[in-house]
Amino acid sequence: MAETIVSFIAACLLLLGCLFCVTGAVGMIRFPNFFARVHATSVTDSLGAGLILIGLALLSDSATPVFKLLFILLFTLITAPTAVHALTKAAMHAGSHTASPIEELPASDEGGPSSKH
Amino acid sequence: MRDLFAVIMLSGIYSLIAASLFITMDAADVAFTEAAVGAGVSTLLLLKTLALVDRHESTGPTRPGLAITVVIATGALLAYGTLDMHPFGETHTPSNDHIAAYYLENSIEDTGVPNVVTSILASYRGFDTLGELIVIFTAGIGVIVLLGQTGTSDSEIRPAMRQHLVLRVVSKILIPFIMLFAFYVQFHGEYGPGGGFQAGVIFASAVILYSILFGPEAARSVFSNATTRILAVSGVLLFACTGIVSMLKGKAFLDYSALAEDPVSGQLLGILLVELGVGITVAAVLIRVFLEFDERRWQPDDQRGQS
Amino acid sequence: MILGITIVAILAVMALAIFRAFIGPTLHDRILAVNLFGTKTVLLIAVFAFANDAMDLLDIAVVYALINFISVIGALQYFEERTEVEGRDG
Numbered sequence: 001m002a003e004t005i006v007s008f009i010a011a012c013l014l015l016l017g018c019l020f021c022v023t024g025a026v027g028m029i030r031f032p033n034f035f036a037r038v039h040a041t042s043v044t045d046s047l048g049a050g051l052i053l054i055g056l057a058l059l060s061d062s063a064t065p066v067f068k069l070l071f072i073l074l075f076t077l078i079t080a081p082t083a084v085h086a087l088t089k090a091a092m093h094a095g096s097h098t099a100s101p102i103e104e105l106p107a108s109d110e111g112g113p114s115s116k117h
Numbered sequence: 118m119r120d121l122f123a124v125i126m127l128s129g130i131y132s133l134i135a136a137s138l139f140i141t142m143d144a145a146d147v148a149f150t151e152a153a154v155g156a157g158v159s160t161l162l163l164l165k166t167l168a169l170v171d172r173h174e175s176t177g178p179t180r181p182g183l184a185i186t187v188v189i190a191t192g193a194l195l196a197y198g199t200l201d202m203h204p205f206g207e208t209h210t211p212s213n214d215h216i217a218a219y220y221l222e223n224s225i226e227d228t229g230v231p232n233v234v235t236s237i238l239a240s241y242r243g244f245d246t247l248g249e250l251i252v253i254f255t256a257g258i259g260v261i262v263l264l265g266q267t268g269t270s271d272s273e274i275r276p277a278m279r280q281h282l283v284l285r286v287v288s289k290i291l292i293p294f295i296m297l298f299a300f301y302v303q304f305h306g307e308y309g310p311g312g313g314f315q316a317g318v319i320f321a322s323a324v325i326l327y328s329i330l331f332g333p334e335a336a337r338s339v340f341s342n343a344t345t346r347i348l349a350v351s352g353v354l355l356f357a358c359t360g361i362v363s364m365l366k367g368k369a370f371l372d373y374s375a376l377a378e379d380p381v382s383g384q385l386l387g388i389l390l391v392e393l394g395v396g397i398t399v400a401a402v403l404i405r406v407f408l409e410f411d412e413r414r415w416q417p418d419d420q421r422g423q424s
Numbered sequence: 425m426i427l428g429i430t431i432v433a434i435l436a437v438m439a440l441a442i443f444r445a446f447i448g449p450t451l452h453d454r455i456l457a458v459n460l461f462g463t464k465t466v467l468l469i470a471v472f473a474f475a476n477d478a479m480d481l482l483d484i485a486v487v488y489a490l491i492n493f494i495s496v497i498g499a500l501q502y503f504e505e506r507t508e509v510e511g512r513d514g
Contacts, residue, residue, distance in 0.1 A: 123454070309480045325494065329498055
């Protein structure tokens with residue numbers, strides 16, 4: 001009985017994690033602006049990954065996979081936001097310090113007006 | 118596609134897809150090495166090379182017809198050659214019936230190591246692995262000789278990355294754990310996926326991360342030219358001398374059962390030493406290669422040729 | 425079955441990431457997409473290890489998490505140095 005409850009909770013966590021990941025990816029496609037895309041992706045990515053990994057840890061039988069999954073979780077939670085922070089900082093310095101998107105050569109025009117600032 | 122940076126990223130993704138393919142075939146060691154080397158160190162070294170040349174490929178061959186014909190012909194011949202092979206996954210093939218069955222049945226009694234890949238790599242086919250190690254060592258020598266001791270050097274934190282304070286702090290915390298993981302992979306390679314090659318690559322990645330963020334001078338203060346040279350050599354020597362000790366004790370070259378009183382513990386000791394040698398050399402060569410590339414600074418076209 | 429749904433969802437996210445890597449107008453978009461692809465691959469390997477009950481594959485997930493991080497930092501450094509030397513047209 002306890003096992004079915006635990007598997008049920010694990011299934012819920014896995015589904016929730018998938019939902020967050022897919023939402024984040026859709027946001028990455030649809031948002032008009034680089035910084036908006038970064039925000040959507042990084043937040044949901046970390047959360048979705050965390051939920052999926054915790055759900056998997058609940059599903060495991062022995063202790064070793066749990067430790068490895070916790071290690072992956074810790075590592076992802078530390079490195080993914082750091083990498084995205086570095087990327088955003090680089091993007092901000094590469095472009096002008098406004099919210100408008102950065103251009104790359106050859107000059108391609110970026111759709112989507114940036115918000116008022 | 119002329120943008121070489123995009124090509125490098127795509128080749129990283131290609132390595133990753135190959136690693137995933139190996140995972141679906143349940144080949145954990147191979148996937149491990151492919152992920153670590155193909156998607157990791159290869160991409161970094163290619164980026165370092167790209168930093169020294171133009172980013173866009175100059176005009177390609179004007180008549181690709183001959184090249185395409187040769188490629189298609191070779192591919193067709195290879196595909197024709199595979200028609201004679203047994204269907205994928207069939208149980209009674211010559212390789213599965215004889216030698217693979219022998220290894221799978223006798224590996225744990227002969228060598229005491231649960232991971233059959235490690236026992237084949239280090240013990241049954243030790244000569245091959247020694248050859249591979251010498252190839253890696255030769256590549257390191259080639260880079261050292263060709264790229265030499267010249268190049269600019271500045272003794273402060275790399276200016277471009279100076280602004281990334283968060284990144285530097287986080288990496289300083291992470292690098293010891295990455296190295297610890299490299300040691301785990303090295304010594305756990307007998308019981309799970311891993312072994313010398315993978316551990317060497319992971320250790321080198323930790324030092325490469327340090328070098329990217331803090332500059333090659335900082336990395337060289339730990340892994341100076343002399344250090345990497347001596348480490349690379351000592352790895353190969355460790356491997357070869359394990360074999361020679363076996364010879365001196367009366368058995369064949371690289372027959373580890375001569376290393377201890379009991380043949381199985383001799384095999385365990387031999388495999389441990391040999392994998393350690395592999396790990397040390399691979400790490401040292403990769404670190405040295407990356408540091409040699411890293412010291413060079415990219416210069417715009419008009420300044421090239423000076424220093 | 426739930427693991428199957430998870431695998432399909434992660435594969436969908438990876439496909440979207442590749443799409444963004446191709447069309448992303450700026451360079452940083454592409455690096456972001458590749459980073460996302462990498463973290464999703466880590467999850468894919470972990471879920472796959474559970475689906476096939478081969479716990480050894482979790483080591484590969486750890487390695488790939490590491491490699492993904494280092495590759496993104498490497499790509500970033502390449503562009504920063506190129507921009508610094510060349511001026512604005514990195």
